[in-house]
Amino acid sequence: MYLPGLGSREVTSRLERYPCIHPVDPSCRQTLTVTTVVKKQPGGSQSCLVRCNDGKLYVLKMNPNPQGPNVLANEALGSMLIRGLGLPAPAWKPVVINLKTVRLFPELAMQTSATELSFPACGIHFGSEYLGGPQYDLYNFMPKNHTHKLRSTAQFLPIFLFDTWASHQDERQCVYKRLREARLYDTFFVDNGHLFGGPTWSEVAGHSRASCSGSIQTPLIGDPRIEQWLKLFENRIPKLLHHAIAVVPGEWYRDDIYELYARLLWRLESIRALVEREILRTRSKFVTTSVPSGWV
Numbered sequence: 001m002y003l004p005g006l007g008s009r010e011v012t013s014r015l016e017r018y019p020c021i022h023p024v025d026p027s028c029r030q031t032l033t034v035t036t037v038v039k040k041q042p043g044g045s046q047s048c049l050v051r052c053n054d055g056k057l058y059v060l061k062m063n064p065n066p067q068g069p070n071v072l073a074n075e076a077l078g079s080m081l082i083r084g085l086g087l088p089a090p091a092w093k094p095v096v097i098n099l100k101t102v103r104l105f106p107e108l109a110m111q112t113s114a115t116e117l118s119f120p121a122c123g124i125h126f127g128s129e130y131l132g133g134p135q136y137d138l139y140n141f142m143p144k145n146h147t148h149k150l151r152s153t154a155q156f157l158p159i160f161l162f163d164t165w166a167s168h169q170d171e172r173q174c175v176y177k178r179l180r181e182a183r184l185y186d187t188f189f190v191d192n193g194h195l196f197g198g199p200t201w202s203e204v205a206g207h208s209r210a211s212c213s214g215s216i217q218t219p220l221i222g223d224p225r226i227e228q229w230l231k232l233f234e235n236r237i238p239k240l241l242h243h244a245i246a247v248v249p250g251e252w253y254r255d256d257i258y259e260l261y262a263r264l265l266w267r268l269e270s271i272r273a274l275v276e277r278e279i280l281r282t283r284s285k286f287v288t289t290s291v292p293s294g295w296v
């Protein structure tokens with residue numbers, strides 16, 4: 001299926017049926033400040049684990065981000081949508097960085113080339129509530145033959161559907177968390193920077209890479225759970241998206257968020273075809289190359 005680029009008239013006409021968005025002024029929201037930088041996190045966005053003035057830990061993704069212009073907007077939209085659909089993901093908070101923060105914590109700087117560093121802008125940045133703590137074990141990876149150690153695998157089907165709808169351009173990343181000494185892990189979905197066609201909101205929508213991820217299996221066409229979830233998506237996503245777009249700070253994106261809004265609503269209208277195409281695409285991909293065990 002080809003998804004055409006939308007001209008401004010098409011964007012307007014597509015959005016006519018939906019209520020207007022009144023952006024929320026970020027200064028009206030309660031913001032946090034950094035009190036300690038604990039460590040750099042692994043990963044291309046060069047996030048840092050920080051403690052904020054509410055005493056809690058956050059994984060802080062900063063702006064401008066080496067991964068691209070809309071990464072922080074994608075993170076916030078992704079967190080709000082995934083949580084709003086009842087799926088497990090960390091909550092986020094706006095974290096303010098000012099000149100004093102940069103002076104106190106030069107380690108917040110991000111490496112943009114072998115010789116260059118870029119400092120975070122003065123303004124609001126994305127803080128993802130840290131899932132860990134002294135009483136927990138956290139892992140980024142769970143071998144396929146360890147799925148019996150997960151408390152539930154029910155969330156993998158809806159996240160496959162979500163990533164397909166949201167045109168996720170990266171593998172779906174999970175954090176697995178358990179109480180120390182406990183047997184079972186809970187799964188949380190993180191790293192939403194490459195949703196919505198990636199950090200530039202690319203128009204080559206539809207080439208989702210969602211199902212490349214280890215734990216997430218491609219479902220079978222006709223699985224009755226798919227329809228149940230898609231109905232829930234249709235019920236909830238318009239309202240969630242409307243709210244999320246109003247809340248995401250304007251400085252976190254460079255491209256036209258109304259065009260993205262229109263495209264995502266269009267993808268919701270076409271979601272059954274998108275899902276079917278994604279299932280066929282990922283299954284044929286794994287049939288023609290090697291089929292990892294456990295894939296259908």
Ligand SMILES: Nc1ncnc2c1ncn2[C@@H]1O[C@H](COP(=O)(O)OP(=O)(O)O)[C@@H](O)[C@H]1O
Nearest residue numbers: 041043044045046059090128129130131190191
């Ligand atoms: N809320 C969170 N709690 C615990 N760990 C997190 C959280 N958010 C991200 N991480 C971890 O921090 C690292 C970097 O985060 P990620 O979102 O994957 O950024 P990147 O885009 O740089 O890959 C990853 O190892 C990820 O598992």
Ligand SMILES: [Mg+2]
Nearest residue numbers: 043044173191
């Ligand atoms: Mg990552």
